[in-house]
Amino acid sequence: MSNWTFYHLPQTIEEALAILQNEPHSKVIAGGTDLLLELQQGRHAPVRTLVDLTQIAELQRLEVVDDILWVGAGVPLNRLIAWQPVRQYATALFEAASLIGGPQVRNVATLGGNVAHALPAADGAIALLALDAQVVLATPEGNRTMPLLSCYAGPAKTALQRTEIITAFQVPLSRKGEASAFRRVMRPQGVAIAIQNMGIWLRREEDIIADLRIAVGPAGPIPFRAHRTEEALRGKPLSEVSLANAENALLSEARFRTSPHRATAEYRIHLAGVLLRQTLQIAWERTEKEPEGSSLLVKG
Amino acid sequence: MELMVNGQKVEVEPQPGEMLAHVLREQLGLTGTKIGCEEAECGACTVIVDGVPVLSCTYPAARAAGKSVLTIEGLGGLHPLQEEFIRHGAVQCGFCIPGQIMTAYALLQQNSNPSEAEIRQALKDTLCRCAGYPSIIRAVQSAARRLRGEPPLPPVVAPVITEPGKNQPPLQVVGTLQPRPDAVEKVSGTAKFTDDLKFPGMLHARVKRAMVPHAILKRLDVEKARALPGVHAVLTAANIPGEKNHGLVIFDWPIMVGIGERVRYVGDAVAIVAAETRQIATQALDLIEAEYELLEVISDPVRARQPDAPQLHPNGNLLKHIKVRKGDMEQGFAEAEVILEHTFHTAITDHAFMEPECSIARPTEDGRMEIYVGSQIPYADRNQVARALGWPDERVHVIGQLMGGGFGGKEDIAGQIHAALLAHATGRPVKLLFDRHESLLVHPKRHATQIRVKMGAKRDGRLTAVETELYGDTGAYASLGEKVLTRATTHSSGPYEVPHARADCYAMYTNNPPAGAFRGFGVTQSAFAIESMMDMLAHTLQIDPIELRRRNALRIGSVTNTGQVLRESVGLLDCIEIVARELKQRAGDQPFASRTVEGQPHLRRAWGFAVGYKNTGLGGGAPDKAGAEVELYEDGSVEVRTSSAELGQGLVTVLRMIVAEEFALPPERVRVLVMDTDRTPDGGPTTASRQTFVSGNAARYAAQSLREALAASLAEKFDVAPERIRFVEGLAQVNGHSLPLGEVAKIVRQEGRMPKAFYEYWAPKTQPLGTGGDMHFAFSFAAQAAEVEVNTLTGEVSVLEVISAIDVGKAINPLGLQGQFEGGIMMGLGNALTEHFIVENGIVFTDRLARYRMPSIMLTPKITAYAVEHPVEAGPYGAKGVGEIVSIPTTPAITNAIYNAVGVRIDRLPVDQEVIVQELSRA
């Protein structure tokens, strides 16, 4: 059996939605860097009809609209990271997207797929969560905007309906005094996904963390927003005391698990603490400068 | 649909599920685009679509409608990138090269002056298992310069340091930089690997694998599969006309497991299918029903040796108990002032050559069978295929193809016999291609080992005794397990003069995938153990690790642990001194001290040191010979023929250079034909770093005999003494006259003789283990230092630089040598840091390339290499083996550096960064 029988390349969202609605055994495909591998390796049952999103202009939009970045869900990651505003105003997203795959993968892989694939430690999703991105959905019933975490039902389980398409992410711009950072730890053996990653956005007022958001993966079945850890740091200086409190808070609220041949829970707990300190520090230092990311070094 | 391919409009109809790579290769015949994994991991399939590089193996063909695709064939002529890849020796087996060049091409389109870091980023996911990454980087930089109108960069080759007093008369070709004879095809995408071949009426085969590690096959029903339209044959063990088993030394590996017979690993075949298409063959596999009675799985060699363990083979689970005995252990340990003991573990690793196995069998009209395959031992393939068919060897004709890497992993039978059986049954050509998944499951791996070392020494560091006990996991079948583990055992006390030595190795069958030859051939494992121990001893005695090795190093006159007296070509001390000098330049007198990195207190750096040695040739009393034939043609060209295998290592270049040297000919005029059992004489197995020595000598002596025969003919014709005839620059000089070589060929033929000569070279005789004589006719030696950086917060390790000095006897082919140096070090680095083939209770976990990681360009350290020449009298121009020695000290140099940096002793490979963190928090 072939992995698919029919392949459609709709030009508009309406056209795509119509196919999805008319064909009960259809599914959208963007870059295909997750879906095609699952099909090829038999981890996903063959699909009768694939609906390719790459030709839809609306999904390719990259724009600054007022105080948000409008990031088309179908923009290949390489185009995304070459776009100056994302480096400047959503540095964590720039860093995360730069780390995904190699250039060939990034030339097709998308943020829409990264989120819809619903892994708890997908790099793009963790950065988007830290940046408080909203998801713009096109559905047969019309468009709707919702928080990122509403896309998730469980590990590798999306809450999206088969007929719903993510068209864009709305990412609030980091303004003066605000900055973000993304860090991850890999392992040189086995699959090239993070054993632990973290995205942090914060706003600094003088020597105080006035506000912040922390996203951690994997720390539960879906990307994890560390509210209690944020609480432990909000309104505090970046001191050893507040860091220690934050670390305790993180360990009390996040669920770190052992995955065989990858990492034990103990190691993940340790790394979460390391990443918390590092990522906070970097984001903190970035607030001192005007937001700019062009000189950032990304380690692969 | 319509699309542009290489500037031409083409019309193709993508099939359901079809990928762009498939359309390019199968529908358009553009086979320059390679398939290494089909899982977006390797980059071999990279093509450029609308200006950006993408992976065509996971790019739906339908998506390419209306787009413009550029493949390697479309670069037109030789692009500067292609030329610089050749000139810098970046082309080895060549399988990854189209992908490398296309990825680099896309980079240079966007960035005319990329930094080294940008080149690495761009090539991050384009893997090269031959791993000449530094050469690839230089080739890209050099091409970028040329495209900017600047002069190219010179190729980098290792400086050569010759043993004092052993300078030879200068040679014309040997030792010069020569491109590979197959380089142009490899960079152009016209080089044909087996899967690139098609024959009219060709069927596609697939193999039904047991997928259970230990069982009795109870029932097998293939009728539904046979009935599937498009299926031409389904064969089982009952349909094998000849012998039922294959093997390289011991015929213990069933071609297919029959009903009532034992399945010993997941990759065992139970049925084979040939069908019109690969897809139909795959469907047929799903229709085959097999039932098994599952048995207890033996998952490690220690369990295999227990008396109550189930017995896997008629003679039990012990393949061989290998023993080394020298001196008196009691005395040795009594004389010791310090005794250390420690146990080490090494993992199974996979060759992960970029080209998965492929065989095509084609019945010929005269009743023979042709086998097209990239194989390291064509004559052994011929024999094993013939036995299975019940035919004499001569009825089978193995036509060796370019090999996309082997590293020892293409010595055993993969699909050759299955393809031949199906071709025989159907009367049609049959292609059997493994996908990466099957390749990982089926072919023999590097042996996992457990090695206990007990070492006694005087306070000044002189070793008094070394005792080792090894358990080697040879998996389900013998393959070359006994030979590999013999090498592990005899090398287990290191390249040191040890008065009292004892080694016991238990080579055990288990239900894991078989283990066999893999670059380093067992010595990789034992070198890790002994070189770690040497550093532990240095630490205990507070002696400098380099000084400790100096004191114990083998030298001329030393007696090895097998009782061999070394009489020549022992360059170990020179290698040590070169690396010590380089280390001093970089790190002063305390290279092994731990240093922090300015501003980053969590990063610690240090150097580590290790040495190694490795035999050249089969040794142990095995007759080691190769035949070569050299023929002069009337167009003035010369052809050299031997069945020895070219797997990317550069043998063809070496043979060409040797023959060119003997005739003082420009090398381009020498053709090399290898790996054809009808047309090339038996060169023996391409293993044990033996080909430069054995086949090189055969070619050299064949060339010399031809030269003498030609001189004799000319002497007769022109009535001069044969000694007065000389061969220079493609001419024969007779009495002041010059005759072109083509003329000479004509003259000889007119006299009714053939202008060709055959030579069968027999390497110096060796003695079996235990008899005390010369077990090997030569050894190569190496010293290396590695600098690592350890992140004490995360345990992450990176290798910053490697310094290497290798005694190769003679650097015949410096450009090829550089590729071996760089690639060998990268393989040693992978062995230390990235490679871990995981089998759990007989089930392979690492069954995809995504789970089995080889080092990428991102992990490539700075590499400084030296070639040391301590010539072997009997070697061609003094040369000995190089293929394996390079990677042997790399792993322990890295793990010793980790210890020096953070005080954590790695005794289990690969390095687990989590363990480093655990150990650090315990301290």
Ligand SMILES: Cc1cc2nc3c(=O)[nH]c(=O)nc-3n(C[C@@H](O)[C@@H](O)[C@H](O)COP(=O)(O)OP(=O)(O)OC[C@H]3O[C@@H](n4cnc5c(N)ncnc54)[C@H](O)[C@@H]3O)c2cc1C
């Ligand atoms: C070699 C390699 C390395 C990788 N490295 C990393 C890494 O380091 N970090 C990381 O996070 N990921 C990594 N990935 C995975 C990464 O490529 C994907 O997560 C990618 O972002 C998915 O995007 P895609 O467009 O390819 O998705 P697809 O495979 O096309 O789709 C994935 C899923 O999302 C659905 N989908 C896609 N787009 C939409 C949409 N707009 N609306 C609704 N549903 C949609 C599809 O139906 C499918 O179920 C790697 C993959 C490879 C092959």
Ligand code: FES
């Ligand atoms: S990435 Fe396509 S074949 Fe490996």
Ligand code: FES
């Ligand atoms: S040359 Fe790159 S894989 Fe062999």
